[in-house]
Each structure stands twice: as C-alpha cells, then as structure tokens.
Amino acid sequence: MVRVRYAPSPTGEIHIGNARTALFNYLFARHNKGTFILRLDDTDEKRSTKEAIDSMIRDITWLGLDWDEGYLKGGDFGPYRQKERLDIYNHYIDILLQNGFAYELYYTDEEVDSIREEYEKTLKTFSYRKLKENETEERRKSFKEKGLTPAIVFKVEENKEIVVHDLVRGDVVFNSNEFKDFVIRRSNGLPVYNYATVIDDALMKITHVIRAEEHLSNTPKQILIFEALNFSLPTFAHISLILAPDRTKLSKRHGATSLGQFREMGILPEAMFNFLALLGWSPKDNREFFTKEELIELFDLSNVNKAPAIFDFEKLKWMNHKYLTQTSSERIYDVGTQISLDFSKKPKDWWLSFIDAMKEHFDTIRDVERISLQLFEKYEIRKEIIEKLKEYNAKELLEQFMIRLKTLEPFTIDSVLALIRELGKGLKIKGRNLYFPLRLAITMKEEGMEVHEFIYFIGKDETVRRLESVLEVLNA
Structure with missing residues (x-):
C-alpha cells in the first residue's frame, strides 16, 4: 500500500513550493488509494511555535488537503512530531555507534563552526574525522565533567558510489567523497534533518518520498543511513523547483509567495489547487481546468516535468477569474467577510446584487472592494x-x-x-x-x-x- 508524507518544518507560512509538494503527495496518495500522512519536523524549538503550526494547518486545510494519519489525527506510527520522538532517534544513534557507523565528537556546535571558519580562511579542507583524530582524552573528560553532550557524526565510507533511483529524474549517481562524514545529532542533543527524516520514514513505512529537487543532494546521505540500519529504501521522486517569471528563485521581491497571502488576496482554494497541480505536472492533453476528483484520477508521477516550473501570477489571476464567474455571489460574499472586506456601507442584499452583476470583472475577491470603492467616493464637480x-x-x-x-x-x-x-x-x-x-x-x-x-x-x-x-x- 502506498504511504506518503508531507513533513513541513512549521516555522512560518507555507511557501508555494511547499504547498505544491504537499499537493503532489496528496494527489499521488489518493490516485493510488494510499495513505497521506502529516508529520511535523518541529525540532527548531525557537521557530516552531504554536502560531506557526496553527497557520500551517489552516493553510493546507484551506487548500483542500485532508490527511489520513498524523498530527491531530493520530495513527499506528506516532508520535507524529519530531520533538516527541527524541528517544526513538537516540535509540538508533546507539545502534549506529555500536556497529561502527557513527562516532562521538566532543566539540560543541559553536566550536565546530569556529574551527570550520579558520579552515576556510587558510583554504584547508575541514574534516570531522580529522577533528576526531585530534580529540584528546583531556577534552573528553572536561566535556563530561561540564555535563555537555557530544555531537554524533555518521562515518561515510570513502569513494563509495551511491545511486538514487528517482521516478522523475532517473538514476542520479553520487560519490561519497563529495560530502564525507556528516553530523546526525548536534551537541545540543537534537537530531539533524538528514538523520531524523530517515528514522521517521522507515518506522512510518513510507513507500514514496516525493519532495523538492533541492533535497536531491541530501538523498545519498540518507540512503547511507537507511542501509546502515538495514531499513528498506523508499522510492524517491524529486520534483522541479518553482521559479519566478524572470527564472530566478521565487522570493518576496516577486510579490506574494505563501498560501496565506494568496488566501488573503482573495484567491479561491479550488483555483489555487488547480493552478498548483499544473506547476510541473501536466496531463497528456491541453486542458487547464480540472476538478479535484479529475486531478486525483489523472495524476501520475510519470507526467511530472524535470524542468523548473514558472509561477505566473497573471495566469493564477486569470484562472481565479474563471472560477469566480462560476461561483455563487453568496459564497463570494462569505469569503469576502473571512478576509475582512468592508461590507458595512450597504446591506447584504445590495452586495449580493453588486457581486452578481460585477463578477465578470473580478480577478480576486478583493476586487469586490476595489471596484465598489468608486461608488462611495464623494462626488464633487471638477x-x-x-x-x-x-x-x-x-x-x-x-x-x-x-x-x-x-x-x-x-x-x-x-x-x-x-x-x-x-x-x-x-x-x-x-x-x-x-x-x-x-x-x-x-x-x-x-x-x-x-x-x-x-x-x-x-x-x-x-x-x-x-x-x-x-x-x-x-x-x-
């Protein structure tokens, strides 16, 4: 049975790229009658606030993504928050240490950062293994006396070829010399992403890891951990990046970039759902409008493009306009109240009449307010x-x-x-x-x-x- 997961780090509003990743996982699960899991990678205690988590839940729920298992819903493979799984991570750290796949490093994160900077200044190559070789008994003793926790470093076999079998990109070959040894638990006791996600995916029986292309370089490290612990490998699929129209990385300078911003702007969730589904994926015809049910029926990873997807806000507005023309005035009014449009100047019936007459002119629901403003301006002879x-x-x-x-x-x-x-x-x-x-x-x-x-x-x-x-x- 297909099991996929969306595992955000809830440290702020959901970016369009993360939303598209969640959507592709959702469509793949529903198409294959599998399980869609919501997991929180929330070990960043300073930024993973309740407000950030609530915002994330609100946004993916608004988009129309319902999950079968995970945060707030429970399941047989919980807990589904990383900060509640530290004992599990430490258990497998012990196994890696016992079997010689990892070693303790008696340096704090701050010390390591300082040493790395010095190496970079002298153009020397930094190596955790060399640092370990220079580690003294005195340092280890002092470390323990101060009650400090050693970092844990995964030991990478030199010159090892690692092949990522990717459903989107085909076979991608890496060599272990490209990255060498790497930290899997920091000296503050918290696991790093590349380690924790392996443990979670393995124990939650994830069959397919569908995520952004930027994670492809992490995958060989993760494969080494899977193999060291004798875990079965999931199938990987790395989907393309989303770029701005100028083909640079989508950022705030291009305007709205998060689901929350588009919701507040007055984009309908079904329009955003349809639009995101076509960012990097396309059916084998030229249709552009689909219901959720149609997208579930048609979605296949074999039709995901390798090339970057271009986020065209004008096309999103055009698509939203088409949806608005088919949406009841009552619903547009209700959504308008949710995003705090000012309907105080006229009774509801007047607004429903206005919306019904003018919806052909709306690209977003905020256009209700923008266009109607001229009706309420003071009239003065010029x-x-x-x-x-x-x-x-x-x-x-x-x-x-x-x-x-x-x-x-x-x-x-x-x-x-x-x-x-x-x-x-x-x-x-x-x-x-x-x-x-x-x-x-x-x-x-x-x-x-x-x-x-x-x-x-x-x-x-x-x-x-x-x-x-x-x-x-x-x-x-």
Missing part, C-alpha cells in the same frame, strides 16, 4: 472635467438622458444600457462620444466601471442629482 464635457458638446446628451432616466421603468442594469443605446441612435452619437461624456458627468472620472453599471448601483435619484448639478454649471 473644473477640468467640465471643460472636457464642453469639448464634447455634451449638454444635449446629458439633458435628454436625465429626462428619460427619470421615467425609466423597470430600472435595471440592462434597461439603463438599453436607454443609453436608444438615446445614442436618436441623437446619432455612438462609441466614445456617447459613453465617455456620460461617464465624465456622472463619475467625474475618465475611467472606472461601465457607466450603465455605475448608474444602477448609485441609483436613479443620485444619478439625476449629479446630472442636474453638472448641467447647472454647463448652463451658467
């Missing part, structure tokens, strides 16, 4: 706008429109538009010469929402009041 209206000889157009608007029934968006068109035919005015003067007079702006929509949402009486004030100035 001299430069009056001059433009004079250039258009708009007086007759405005007078005739006002007269007809007063008796327009029913008063709807469509009937307002029909009135404008009918008036244009009667006065033999069309295009910009018809719509632009009306916009200028009623909004005092040269751009914004469609004028017939604007008229409907400010109301007949307010439109007439504005036209009367403009005509008063034009007639002066």
Whole structure:
C-alpha cells in the first residue's frame, strides 16, 4: 500500500513550493488509494511555535488537503512530531555507534563552526574525522565533567558510489567523497534533518518520498543511513523547483509567495489547487481546468516535468477569474467577510446584487472592494472635467438622458444600457462620444466601471442629482 508524507518544518507560512509538494503527495496518495500522512519536523524549538503550526494547518486545510494519519489525527506510527520522538532517534544513534557507523565528537556546535571558519580562511579542507583524530582524552573528560553532550557524526565510507533511483529524474549517481562524514545529532542533543527524516520514514513505512529537487543532494546521505540500519529504501521522486517569471528563485521581491497571502488576496482554494497541480505536472492533453476528483484520477508521477516550473501570477489571476464567474455571489460574499472586506456601507442584499452583476470583472475577491470603492467616493464637480464635457458638446446628451432616466421603468442594469443605446441612435452619437461624456458627468472620472453599471448601483435619484448639478454649471 502506498504511504506518503508531507513533513513541513512549521516555522512560518507555507511557501508555494511547499504547498505544491504537499499537493503532489496528496494527489499521488489518493490516485493510488494510499495513505497521506502529516508529520511535523518541529525540532527548531525557537521557530516552531504554536502560531506557526496553527497557520500551517489552516493553510493546507484551506487548500483542500485532508490527511489520513498524523498530527491531530493520530495513527499506528506516532508520535507524529519530531520533538516527541527524541528517544526513538537516540535509540538508533546507539545502534549506529555500536556497529561502527557513527562516532562521538566532543566539540560543541559553536566550536565546530569556529574551527570550520579558520579552515576556510587558510583554504584547508575541514574534516570531522580529522577533528576526531585530534580529540584528546583531556577534552573528553572536561566535556563530561561540564555535563555537555557530544555531537554524533555518521562515518561515510570513502569513494563509495551511491545511486538514487528517482521516478522523475532517473538514476542520479553520487560519490561519497563529495560530502564525507556528516553530523546526525548536534551537541545540543537534537537530531539533524538528514538523520531524523530517515528514522521517521522507515518506522512510518513510507513507500514514496516525493519532495523538492533541492533535497536531491541530501538523498545519498540518507540512503547511507537507511542501509546502515538495514531499513528498506523508499522510492524517491524529486520534483522541479518553482521559479519566478524572470527564472530566478521565487522570493518576496516577486510579490506574494505563501498560501496565506494568496488566501488573503482573495484567491479561491479550488483555483489555487488547480493552478498548483499544473506547476510541473501536466496531463497528456491541453486542458487547464480540472476538478479535484479529475486531478486525483489523472495524476501520475510519470507526467511530472524535470524542468523548473514558472509561477505566473497573471495566469493564477486569470484562472481565479474563471472560477469566480462560476461561483455563487453568496459564497463570494462569505469569503469576502473571512478576509475582512468592508461590507458595512450597504446591506447584504445590495452586495449580493453588486457581486452578481460585477463578477465578470473580478480577478480576486478583493476586487469586490476595489471596484465598489468608486461608488462611495464623494462626488464633487471638477473644473477640468467640465471643460472636457464642453469639448464634447455634451449638454444635449446629458439633458435628454436625465429626462428619460427619470421615467425609466423597470430600472435595471440592462434597461439603463438599453436607454443609453436608444438615446445614442436618436441623437446619432455612438462609441466614445456617447459613453465617455456620460461617464465624465456622472463619475467625474475618465475611467472606472461601465457607466450603465455605475448608474444602477448609485441609483436613479443620485444619478439625476449629479446630472442636474453638472448641467447647472454647463448652463451658467
């Protein structure tokens, strides 16, 4: 049975790359009717706060990823937080020491860092094994007397070829001389990632490790630990990096990069789910829109691309726009309240009507607020706008429109538009010469929402009041 895991270090909001990794694991598990596990790599006690963990849970739940086993749900292979598994890690450290695969190093982390810096200054090659050879009995005795804990270093066989059989990248060959001995438990007693993740994956019977390409260089070290402890190797799949449109690493300078930011921006979770699934994976047709069920049915690691995926925010907005046009106004309103849009200026029914009429113009739910703001701005006659209206000889157009608007029934968006068109035919005015003067007079702006929509949402009486004030100035 397929067993995969998402094992974040909960030290902040979930980056798009981590979210895509979680999604691919989820899709692979569901496609194969396997188990999707949530595990927390939370040994960084300073940064793995409850707030960070709660944020991570909120974001992956928002995305629509439900896990079968792990944090908050339990299971037969817990605990599922690394900080609760220290005794387990220490047990296997003892086995590695007893079997000669590791050795104790009586130097603190700070001392090692200082020695490494000195080596780098003199261009010498730093080696844990050389450091161990120079370690004195006096140092070991002093270390113990001070109650300090030695670091544990994994002993790497020299010039050993290690092959990573990768479902995405094929066979990738490493030589152990590229990395040599490495620490698996720090002098503060905490295990390092490359060690703890092996123990967790082995004991939790993980069958497939699906993660970002940046972890590929860690994999040969992990394979050596798997082999030293006689654990079965999982199958590896390293998915490509996600780059910004300029093909550099996606970072804050490119704008939003976390799930939480996109949620607050007003991206729908189903749009983000669909968009992320297509970052580095594609079905064998040209479709771009899929339901969750369709993605589960189609997902296969053989269709994951080796090349980096490009995060195109404009495409995400386009995709979100398509989803919004098919989403009920009630839901858009509800999501808007969740991301703190200000709906206090009008009753809910008005907002539902506005959303229903305007959703074709929304790329994100925050556009509800952005577009509606112009409806609530204070209306003041502007001299430069009056001059433009004079250039258009708009007086007759405005007078005739006002007269007809007063008796327009029913008063709807469509009937307002029909009135404008009918008036244009009667006065033999069309295009910009018809719509632009009306916009200028009623909004005092040269751009914004469609004028017939604007008229409907400010109301007949307010439109007439504005036209009367403009005509008063034009007639002066």
